[in-house]
Amino acid sequence: MKSAQVYGLMEHLRNIIDRLENAYPERWEWKERDPFKILIVTIISQRTNWKNVDAAVQRLESEVGISPETLASTDVGKIAECIRVAGLYNEKSEKIKKIAQVVLEEYGGDLSKIISMPLDEARRELLKLPGIGPKTADVVLLFGARKPVFPVDTHITRISKRLGIVRENADYEEIRRVWEDALPPEKYAIAHILLIIHGRRVCKSQKPNCQECVIKEYCEYYKRKEGSR
DNA sequence: CTCCGGGAAA
DNA sequence: TTTCCTGGAG
Numbered sequence: 001m002k003s004a005q006v007y008g009l010m011e012h013l014r015n016i017i018d019r020l021e022n023a024y025p026e027r028w029e030w031k032e033r034d035p036f037k038i039l040i041v042t043i044i045s046q047r048t049n050w051k052n053v054d055a056a057v058q059r060l061e062s063e064v065g066i067s068p069e070t071l072a073s074t075d076v077g078k079i080a081e082c083i084r085v086a087g088l089y090n091e092k093s094e095k096i097k098k099i100a101q102v103v104l105e106e107y108g109g110d111l112s113k114i115i116s117m118p119l120d121e122a123r124r125e126l127l128k129l130p131g132i133g134p135k136t137a138d139v140v141l142l143f144g145a146r147k148p149v150f151p152v153d154t155h156i157t158r159i160s161k162r163l164g165i166v167r168e169n170a171d172y173e174e175i176r177r178v179w180e181d182a183l184p185p186e187k188y189a190i191a192h193i194l195l196i197i198h199g200r201r202v203c204k205s206q207k208p209n210c211q212e213c214v215i216k217e218y219c220e221y222y223k224r225k226e227g228s229r
Numbered sequence: 230c231t232c233c234g235g236g237a238a239a
Numbered sequence: 240t241t242t243c244c245t246g247g248a249g
Contacts, residue, residue: 046246052236053245087234091248133247153245196245205243206239232249239242 009165013182016163016215020194023214027190035144036103036111037066040096042139043131048086056086068109071100095131102129115145122147134172142192148185151192152176155199162203164220 032038040060045053060066060082064074071079080093107113114125119141126137138151152160152175160166160175167174183191202209208221216222 042245045244047233047244048235048246049237049244055236085235087236087244088232088246089234091233095247131247135246139245151245155245192245199245230249233247235244237243239240 009178010182012218013165013179016218017183017187017191017194019214019218020198021190024194024197027193033144034066035115035140036068038144039099039111039132039136039140040066040071042136043092043095043099044083044086046092046131046136047088052086056083059083059085068100068104068111071096072104092131098130099132111140112145115141115147119147119149123149134176138176142188148180148188150176150179150183150188152179153196154205155196155203156192158205159195159199159203162208162219162221163215 032041041053041057044056044060057066060079063082064070064078074097076093076097079096080089083089083092083096086092103109103111115122117125122141122145123137126132126140127134132140135151135153138149141147141149142151152172156179157170157172157175160178161168161170166178179191180188198213198215202213210216210219210222210225213219213222
């Protein structure tokens with residue numbers, strides 16, 4: 001608490017990301033460049049572990065194909081069957097088909113017509129689509145269009161609150177702004193990924209491995225826990 | 230605030 | 240056996 005005020009929140013967060021970069025040198029690339037595929041994969045990944053997402057995407061890709069044209073003309077039942085392993089398949093398949101239809105009809109099958117617009121406008125358009133909330137929209141904008149937005153997922157929300165850099169009841173926009181203000185835009189993608197890796201392996205929702213955490217000395221949650229034993 | 234949901238970890 | 244997973248909508 002005191003330390004963050006003394007040397008500044010910006011430096012505080014940059015130090016945290018530097019630590020994570022050293023701790024997790026392996027970078028998993030989001031080698032997918034097609035914004036539409038990024039969008040569909042992100043929908044499938046909602047509240048689902050990546051192993052199952054991968055299987056679902058593989059099957060959808062091979063049996064239907066992930067494009068506005070193929071998905072818009074495929075029966076929802078078929079889409080649901082392909083992505084079944086990822087769970088929440090009835091909701092997700094409905095959303096995927098609807099999105100494909102809207103992109104096809106309203107934007108000529110070209111999602112880049114949306115994401116190449118000015119950031120705020122592009123974000124508003126994405127949020128109109130069914131199944132797309134702030135997290136999914138921002139993932140598409142960052143990884144699909146290299147826009148300066150910082151997507152906030154459950155891991156990043158949890159870590160931010162434990163670190164003590166946002167209020168306990170902070171909402172999506174508040175957490176997003178803290179990270180965007182602290183980091184240079186070219187760092188958003190790697191920081192987003194590093195925080196998720198850290199959240200999965202160490203700063204887990206249940207029984208976090210605080211002892212092996214490389215940023216515990218920056219963490220209010222850890223200090224509270226240490227102080228009370 | 231609840232529901233959607235199969236699969237793997239615990 | 241229960242819990243949890245890179246959310247969003249009703």
